[in-house]
Amino acid sequence: MSDKKPRWRRIVVKLSGEALMGKASHGLDASTVEAIAADLASAARLGVETAVVVGGGNFFRGIAGAETGIERARADSIGMLATVMNALAMEYAIEKQGQAARALSAVAMPSLCEPYSRQAALHHLGKGRVVVLAGGTGNPFFTTDTGAALRAAELSADVILKATQVDGVYSADPKRDPAARRYETLTHDEAIARNLAIMDTAAFALARETKIPILVFSIKEPGAICAVLQGKGRATLVTP
16 A cells, blocks of 8 residues: 555545445445455545445435335335445444444434434544444435535535546546546536536535535545545546
8 A cells, every 4th residue: 555645634435335236236245345345444544534424225225216106205214224234234344354433323223323423423533433324314305425415514524535436527428428528627616517417416515515525436446445545546526
C-alpha cells in the first residue's frame, strides 16, 4: 500500500446492495464482501474515519416491491430490513479483517445491532471503528442515497464516496455510447445543468445544500476505496 496521505479525514461510503452480489443474481457473494471489507479496513488503518451506508437491493428493493402490489411505504420498510442484513454481514466481514466495526441501524432493533444516533456514530468514529449504517433514513420514500447524504451532513463528513459499477461520471452511458466522455471533475451546478444522474434528486440536493463533495468511482477493482482516498485510480469528483 502507498504511504501517500489520504485526501480526506472523515468519509461516508455509499455502498449499494447490488455491489455485494458479485456475479450472483441476488444475495451476498462471500469473496466480494470480503474484498470490500478488506478495503474498508485498510481505509480505517490509513487514519480515515470511515462510515458506510449500505443499500439492500441485493435482497429487496422498495420500488420494485411496490410494483409487485405491495404498498410503497410497506415495501420500503422491507427494503430497510434488507439493509440491516447487509450491515450485519459487512460488520462481521470487517471485524474478520482485524478492524473494529459497529453496525448502527436507523430502524431500532437493539437485539441485533445498536440504534443509530449521531452521538453514537461520532463516538465510534472517534475510536477508529468503521461504522456501518443500516436502515437508510429510517423513513419510507427516501433512498439509501439520501441516507448517505443525510449521514454525511450529520457527521460532518469531508466527502461522500459513491461506489458504483463504473469508474466515474460520463456524458452518456458508456455501455451504450462508446463516445461517452468521463469527467474528471464537475461542480454540483454543472451536474444539474447537464442532467447527470450522480445520485437521486433528494440526495443530490442535500449534498449540494450542505456543500459536501461526491466522489464517484468503481468498486469493482480491489483496493478501490484506498486508491481514491490517496488520489489514485479513476473517479469523478463533484464539488460545490
